[in-house]
Amino acid sequence: MDTLINDLKNRLIEILNLSDVTPEEIDENAQLVGGDLGIDSIDVLEMVVMVEKDYGVIINNKDIGEKVFSTIAALADYIQKNSPKLSS
Amino acid sequence: MSTRKKILIAGIGLISPLGSGLKETTLSLKKNISAIAPLDKTVFQLRQSPPLPVGQIRSVDQSPLPRTHTLAIKAAKLAMNGISATPDAVIIGTTTGGILHTEELLSAEVTDPGQYRHHGLNSVAEEVAGAIHCSGPALTVSTACSSGTVAISMALKMLQSGQAEYVLAGGVDSLCRLTYYGFHSLQLVDHTGSRPMDIKRQGMSVAEGVSLLLLTCDETATPLAQILGCGLSCDAHHPASPHPEGKGAMEAMQQAMNNGAVQARDIDYINLHGTGTPDNDIAESKAIVALFPEPPPLSSIKGATGHSLAASGAIEAAIVTLCIREGFIPGNTGCLKADPECGLSPILQPRQQPVRTVLSNSFGFGGNNACLVIAASDYPTSGLAISTTSPLTILGKACISGAGHTENSMGSFSRLEAIAGVLNGKILAKDLPARAVRRLGRFSKLAMAIADAALRDSGLQNSPDSVFLGTGWGALSETCSFLDKLRESDEKFPSPLDFVGSVHNSAAGQIAIIHKATGTNITNSGGDYSFEQALLATDTFLDDSSPGAFLLAADEAHAVLSPLFDPSITPETPLADGGGGFYVTRKAIPGKISIQLSFFHKYQETTLTELINAFTEKESAEKECAMILAGIPAADCRDGKRQLDIFMRQTGLDIPVIHYRKFTGEFASASSVAAVMAIHLLEESVVARDRKILVLGFGKYLSAIEFMYQ
Numbered sequence: 001m002d003t004l005i006n007d008l009k010n011r012l013i014e015i016l017n018l019s020d021v022t023p024e025e026i027d028e029n030a031q032l033v034g035g036d037l038g039i040d041s042i043d044v045l046e047m048v049v050m051v052e053k054d055y056g057v058i059i060n061n062k063d064i065g066e067k068v069f070s071t072i073a074a075l076a077d078y079i080q081k082n083s084p085k086l087s088s
Numbered sequence: 089m090s091t092r093k094k095i096l097i098a099g100i101g102l103i104s105p106l107g108s109g110l111k112e113t114t115l116s117l118k119k120n121i122s123a124i125a126p127l128d129k130t131v132f133q134l135r136q137s138p139p140l141p142v143g144q145i146r147s148v149d150q151s152p153l154p155r156t157h158t159l160a161i162k163a164a165k166l167a168m169n170g171i172s173a174t175p176d177a178v179i180i181g182t183t184t185g186g187i188l189h190t191e192e193l194l195s196a197e198v199t200d201p202g203q204y205r206h207h208g209l210n211s212v213a214e215e216v217a218g219a220i221h222c223s224g225p226a227l228t229v230s231t232a233c234s235s236g237t238v239a240i241s242m243a244l245k246m247l248q249s250g251q252a253e254y255v256l257a258g259g260v261d262s263l264c265r266l267t268y269y270g271f272h273s274l275q276l277v278d279h280t281g282s283r284p285m286d287i288k289r290q291g292m293s294v295a296e297g298v299s300l301l302l303l304t305c306d307e308t309a310t311p312l313a314q315i316l317g318c319g320l321s322c323d324a325h326h327p328a329s330p331h332p333e334g335k336g337a338m339e340a341m342q343q344a345m346n347n348g349a350v351q352a353r354d355i356d357y358i359n360l361h362g363t364g365t366p367d368n369d370i371a372e373s374k375a376i377v378a379l380f381p382e383p384p385p386l387s388s389i390k391g392a393t394g395h396s397l398a399a400s401g402a403i404e405a406a407i408v409t410l411c412i413r414e415g416f417i418p419g420n421t422g423c424l425k426a427d428p429e430c431g432l433s434p435i436l437q438p439r440q441q442p443v444r445t446v447l448s449n450s451f452g453f454g455g456n457n458a459c460l461v462i463a464a465s466d467y468p469t470s471g472l473a474i475s476t477t478s479p480l481t482i483l484g485k486a487c488i489s490g491a492g493h494t495e496n497s498m499g500s501f502s503r504l505e506a507i508a509g510v511l512n513g514k515i516l517a518k519d520l521p522a523r524a525v526r527r528l529g530r531f532s533k534l535a536m537a538i539a540d541a542a543l544r545d546s547g548l549q550n551s552p553d554s555v556f557l558g559t560g561w562g563a564l565s566e567t568c569s570f571l572d573k574l575r576e577s578d579e580k581f582p583s584p585l586d587f588v589g590s591v592h593n594s595a596a597g598q599i600a601i602i603h604k605a606t607g608t609n610i611t612n613s614g615g616d617y618s619f620e621q622a623l624l625a626t627d628t629f630l631d632d633s634s635p636g637a638f639l640l641a642a643d644e645a646h647a648v649l650s651p652l653f654d655p656s657i658t659p660e661t662p663l664a665d666g667g668g669g670f671y672v673t674r675k676a677i678p679g680k681i682s683i684q685l686s687f688f689h690k691y692q693e694t695t696l697t698e699l700i701n702a703f704t705e706k707e708s709a710e711k712e713c714a715m716i717l718a719g720i721p722a723a724d725c726r727d728g729k730r731q732l733d734i735f736m737r738q739t740g741l742d743i744p745v746i747h748y749r750k751f752t753g754e755f756a757s758a759s760s761v762a763a764v765m766a767i768h769l770l771e772e773s774v775v776a777r778d779r780k781i782l783v784l785g786f787g788k789y790l791s792a793i794e795f796m797y798q
Contacts, residue, residue: 015585017526038523042328045274045584053581060275 004076004086012072015050016043028072044069051075055083092473095247096311096465099171099302101163101258102406104393105143105295109166114410117418118438122392124281124293124422131155131263131296132188135579140272141281142263143295143394154186154206155262157215159298164216167256167300173309175302176252177224178217179243181235181259181398183591185209187567188264194571204652208560209592209613212260214788216300220256223690225789227621228613230398230562230592232452233361235259237401238610240301241318241458245628247305248473258300258402266567267294267397269574270587274328276365282395283422284362284388285369285434292363295394299402311465313409316445317348320629322555322609323455324600328588329367330451334375336606337361340457341379341447348461349471350445352380355461357417359404359448360434362388363395364422372449373430387435391422401450401458408446408462415442453588454597456609478632479682479798480623480639484546484671486538487764488516488642489752490664494541497666497761498768501751507761508664508753510645527585528598529565530644530665535595536602538669539638543603546671553607554630554637555596558622560615560756561653562592564646599638607634616656616721618643619668619760620791623685632674639683641760642667655723656754664753668760678798681767687792696731699790700738714775716745717762717783722754724787731786748783759785759793766795 009023018037026037033039047069051057057079059065068078080086102109105123106116116123126139151158160180168175186206193203205211210228217226229239236259243257261267271277271294278291303315321343323336330337345352358380361372369388376383389407396403411417420426420434445463489497490509500507517525517533519540525533535557543551566589574582588594593611600609608629614621619641626639645665651657672683687702689695703713720728736745748762766781775781777797785791 019526020522038526040326042274042527042584042588048275049273049581049583053577 001076001080004080005072008072008076011050011054015046026072030071032069032071051079055079056085057082092469092471093248093305094307094469095244095315096304096309097301097313097315097409098304098309098311099167099169100312100406100409101166101300102403103145103159103163104297104396104403105145106393110410113407114414117389117392117407118416120419120421120438122281122421124394132265140268140277140279141293142268143293143396144263145296153215154189156182156184156186156260157206157212159262160212160216160260161219163298163300164220164256167302168220171302173254175220175222175224175254175256177227177246177255178213178222179227179229179239179255179257180213180216181229181239181402182209182212182261183230183232183235183398184261184264184267185212187266188262191265191571195575201652201655205655207653208615210615217690223692223695225624225688226690227624230611230613231456232454232591232593233395233397234401234450234452234456234458235398236299237450237458237460238320240315240402240405240460241320242625242628243303244315244318247303249628253306254302254304256300256302259399260298261296261397261399263294263296265574266570266590269579269582273582273584273587278364281422282364282391284360284364284391285420285426285430286423287425287427289364289366289369291365292390293394295396297393297396297399297403299399299406301402301405313412314463314465314467316350316461316463316467317344319343319347319459320608321457322600322606323457324604324606325455327594327597328453330371331455332371334371336455336457337372337449337451338375338378339606340459341375341449344447344459344461350461355384355445355447356443357384357411357446358386359408359446360386360388361449361451362390364390368451369427369430373432377431383432385417385435386432387418387420389418389421391420401448404448405460405462408448411443411446412462412464416440417443453591454593455600456593456597478674478676479684480627480630480672481675481677481680481682481798482670482672482767483548483636484542485764485767486541486545487666487668487761488534488538489666489761494764501765501768507751508662510663510665524602527589529563529589531559531563531565531642532589532595532598534642534644534667535640536599538640538642538667539599542638542669542671550635551603551605552636552638552671553605553634555599555605555609556622556626556637556639557596557611558618558641558757559592559611559613560618560643562613563590563594564644564649566590568646568649616756616787617785617789617791618757619763620685620688620785623683623793624688626672627685630674634674636671636673638669639672640667640669641757643755643757645755654756656721661754665755666761667757668764676798680798681770681795682798683763684794686794687790689790691731691788691790695790696734699792700735703739703741712780713741713743713782714779715743715769715781717748717766717781718745719748719759719762719785721787728786731790759783763793770795770797
């Protein structure tokens with residue numbers, strides 16, 4: 001799980017161009033959207049694409065999306081439970 | 089003071105998914121038919137199915153030109169049918185230009201630049217101008233989904249101020265992969281077809297179409313209706329989402345009514361922007377509820393036509409003209425049960441009802457809002473004529489070139505060293521807040537850095553409230569990245585971030601957010617004359633009620649796309665980019681330098697003579713002008729040099745001429761850097777304080793910008 005969380009932090013830094021933060025500085029339990037990182041709805045959509053592309057997990061429901069993207073820990077948990085790539 | 093002029097709609101060229109021409113469109117609207125249907129492969133082949141519902145024009149003439157251009161030329165001919173006058177200007181709102189064609193060429197790895205010559209947004213307006221023999225400015229407005237309405241607004245202002253007597257203006261966009269997959273990636277597409285204002289609505293349907301209006305102040309013309317007023321604003325809130333309370337929308341609607349000298353109670357019908365996205369319809373409704381204690385009948389036609397982006401506002405301007413002439417109100421097609429959260433009751437079925445005045449709304453990405461008030465041609469026009477006599481005064485300047493920011497660029501220029509090149513990205517963004525620009529590509533960073541530096545140079549604390557930005561090619565990095573990822577993923581994973589960043593007006597929208605600039609916000613794209621177009625837009629819109637505007641132009645060099653798109657750049661040409669910009673105000677300030685676009689026409693023998701006459705008729709032209717900065721794009725080298733030779737010989741001007749592209753390198757908005765050079769030369773007293781410096785453009789267009797101390 002820690003590996004997945006770390007992996008996600010690195011991917012977020014890359015796809016969202018968070019060039020001024022390091023993975024260590026990101027708190028996986030902190031509020032993701034509207035929090036310190038300045039992540040908004042378009043970033044979430046970019047993350048939706050990344051999660052489907054890299055982990056094979058489709059998130060196309062707004063209510064699920066809100067829960068899944070609440071924190072990086074929640075996102076990792078959802079991916080862990082639903083990814084065909086991780087379970088195989 | 090005189091009463092202001094009546095601006096009449098004298099002709100309409102309309103092609104939408106509902107039909108071609110006014111008759112077919114009226115019939116469809118009266119039957120409440122929706123043209124939204126799954127995309128068929130005649131426009132482009134999909135690699136992912138099932139196809140999404142779109143608003144597609146079923147029959148587009150075969151032509152070697154891209155679909156957008158073909159539609160625009162056909163509509164221009166329809167609008168000009170039976171009219172003997174030639175427009176003084178053409179203003180086209182478009183977001184897609186020739187991208188559909190470009191997508192196919194890039195996919196087939198075509199490397200012949202000649203094949204990409206219709207990629208540029210400006211090529212649509214230029215083809216239209218050519219088809220109707222207009223030798224005046226062919227202007228391009230790209231403010232996303234409000235483009236067509238902004239184009240009509242610009243025409244209205246140009247006619248009201250006496251800059252023109254006839255203007256052909258409107259919007260056009262064709263379906264393409266960029267917008268089809270782009271809006272899909274933002275989860276803004278309703279998979280069952282758009283149902284604006286409905287409680288179950290899930291989004292829009294991307295569409296295509298064109299509408300061009302021939303507008304005139306010639307009262308002998310046979311009018312279809314009149315444009316009473318326009319209102320432009322910027323949310324300055326978010327790149328892709330509307331202000332949740334509809335603040336910018338409200339401002340634009342109020343301004344349009346003020347400009348048209350009508351009150352909310354005078355409006356008979358509101359044509360909603362009504363895209364069908366949950367956020368738009370709520371925000372727009374809130375704005376209407378706030379402005380209209382008792383809202384008049386209202387509806388969105390986008391459930392019938394789909395959302396044709398840049399064309400939509402112009403299509404709706406044409407359709408409300410029909411409503412006024414035929415006394416009917418179109419239904420809000422697709423809406424079965426209105427969303428109570430919107431708090432409005434849209435007209436669900438078309439109805440016959442006299443309509444004299446209409447408010448028509450268009451809102452777009454970048455928070456770019458534009459509204460029109462359109463009225464019956466005999467509706468009384470009140471209010472005073474616009475009289476703008478003050479010059480545009482420069483309060484601050486800035487530029488970026490290969491040599492660095494303003495100081496380094498002008499330092500090198502003073503030593504007569506070339507400043508061409510591509511500035512390192514880190515140096516470019518050194519003064520920009522890292523977090524605020526993390527999503528921006530090179531073009532947006534260039535524009536933002538120039539705006540910030542121009543504000544610092546002014547020494548003023550407060551930012552201007554308006555933004556005018558010219559760009560030849562827009563956000564090439566994001567456009568390339570979007571199309572690359574689309575292709576590489578077999579059209580499965582389009583990037584929402586790249587899509588939002590790829591629109592031409594993304595940079596101006598970002599600048600508005602940072603500077604809280606909620607006034608007029610326009611992006612023009614005019615190839616090598618993009619700065620000149622932005623200057624013309626500034627001159628047309630900026631009045632002395634505004635604290636001022638950013639007048640900017642920038643272009644990014646892109647290793648793959650620049651040599652394909654820009655005919656002045658060959659694979660051997662060293663890449664160069666940058667731009668220049670100003671904080672300008674509409675106030676005369678003694679001791680400050682003014683900027684004035686005194687000439688802008690398509691090159692012809694006759695217009696060259698006009699340019700020459702403009703500088704020889706003055707008895708003391710030579711005493712007035714101290715120096716010329718001449719811009720000849722490499723692609724027009726032979727013609728441009730010949731034009732300059734004739735100009736110098738026939739005016740008899742014996743003053744130094746600097747070929748500024750030798751310093752700046754080849755990029756579309758190089759003339760904006762030349763403008764900063766001109767001011768630098770005046771400020772450094774290289775020329776006498778009582779004399780002018782001219783920045784002249786030669787090639788496909790002839791332009792003259794004058795700089796002088798007041």
